Amino acid sequence: MDSIEDAVKTMPGFNQFQKEYDRIKREVLQDPLVRSFLSRYPTLSDASIEKGLTKLYEYSKEQKQCSQCPGLQACPNLMAGYQPHLEVEKNQLSIYYEKCSLKKQxxxxxxxxxxxxxxxxxxxxxxxxxxxxxxxxxxxxxxxxxxxxxxxxxxxxxxxxxxxxxxxxxxxxxxxxxxxxxxxxxxxxxxxxxxxxxxxxxxxxxxxxxxxxxxxxxxxxxxxxxxxxxxxxxxxxxxxxxxxxxxxxxxxxxxxxxxxxxxxxxxxxxxxxxxxxxxxxxxxxxxxxxxxxxxxxxxxxxxxxxxxxxxx
Structure with a gap:
């Protein structure tokens, strides 16, 4: 009997999905802010990075939006007026949000x-x-x-x-x-x-x-x-x-x-x-x-x- 993983790989469209996933992964890991963060944690395992990829993607996307800030009223971030921050806890990536300067003002x-x-x-x-x-x-x-x-x-x-x-x-x-x-x-x-x-x-x-x-x-x-x-x-x-x-x-x-x-x-x-x-x-x-x-x-x-x- 095939494993669930093997079954998923044979589903229509899986190859296209895998290509898109790999592309996004490369972009996220090449983001200067993400690379700078990960460089501070050289012992963080590849498995932990892979597991926390969605958090890295969220961090990368929202920080880019912050760098092109359209103002508080038009803030496109998941939480308007908040900036994402990454941290490592017990060898796992986590993300939290803090108020930006415009929100505080x-x-x-x-x-x-x-x-x-x-x-x-x-x-x-x-x-x-x-x-x-x-x-x-x-x-x-x-x-x-x-x-x-x-x-x-x-x-x-x-x-x-x-x-x-x-x-x-x-x-x-x-x-x-x-x-x-x-x-x-x-x-x-x-x-x-x-x-x-x-x-x-x-x-x-x-x-x-x-x-x-x-x-x-x-x-x-x-x-x-x-x-x-x-x-x-x-x-x-x-x-x-x-x-x-x-x-x-x-x-x-x-x-x-x-x-x-x-x-x-x-x-x-x-x-x-x-x-x-x-x-x-x-x-x-x-x-x-x-x-x-x-x-x-x-x-x-x-x-x-x-x-x-x-x-x-």
Missing amino acids: DEHQKSLSARMQSYFIPKDILEASFTNLTSIDEDRKEAIGAGMAFVKKLSAKEEAKGLYFYGKFGVGKTYLLGAIANALAERGISSLLIHTPEFLREMKSSLSDGTFNEKMELLKTVPVLMLDDLGAENMTNWVRDEIIGVILQYRMMERLPTLYSSNYDFEFLEEHFSYSQKGGLEEAKAKRIMERIRHLATPIFIGGDKNFRANQ
Whole structure:
């Protein structure tokens, strides 16, 4: 009775299959990367190499695809974003996969995005960084230094007082907040950067869609809150007392840092908060809000005529 091996050899097409197998084997074993790997294991037997040929073929094919990388989104590898590596264990070949640099970069960026949330903030602000600041003149040194010191303190798990950047429109207050948020994200610290006027309008609509409490909880508890363009919102008693006041009171009690940008200094901001939709002034309530802001942040004026990103 013929053996299975002998029976297979007599099957139609076997000779053609054997030729193709031998051709692929030659190509794989002549691959410079495969030859370099095998040269490090001179005691590896021919039988082990033959047995591990499919792994060598997989390694050769996927490494070639990596050398002609079309980008992460179009990665043709068996596992997109992963590169193959060979090793020898107990005189047997094995293959494993590790994330390539593009995959690691993509995951890193996604982790930063998860740590740095935002509402109604332009894309270029979300890509801001201290290294890209181009107009570091005397009008900006204090603000940049304060921002970097803030990041350094939080990174060292030290308590850090918030910052209140103020100055006229277009000097780069929002960009600096973005640079701080990105620097914090790089160090694993979550923040939330919002354009205050737009977000407060959304908060009003969230009363009807059931997301109000969820958003309030986020603003109250996020490790670092950044309120951009404070004072430009349409001030109402509800906004002042039920939104801004409640958030700042909670953050003050929990010692959670809050950063701000505004066109107003403290004096004008207090005046803004004092206006009542019912007419007249509510100075006591405005002072109460300002006490929380003063307690939570150091005011820093940003002067100059050019934006930080003017030359980007």
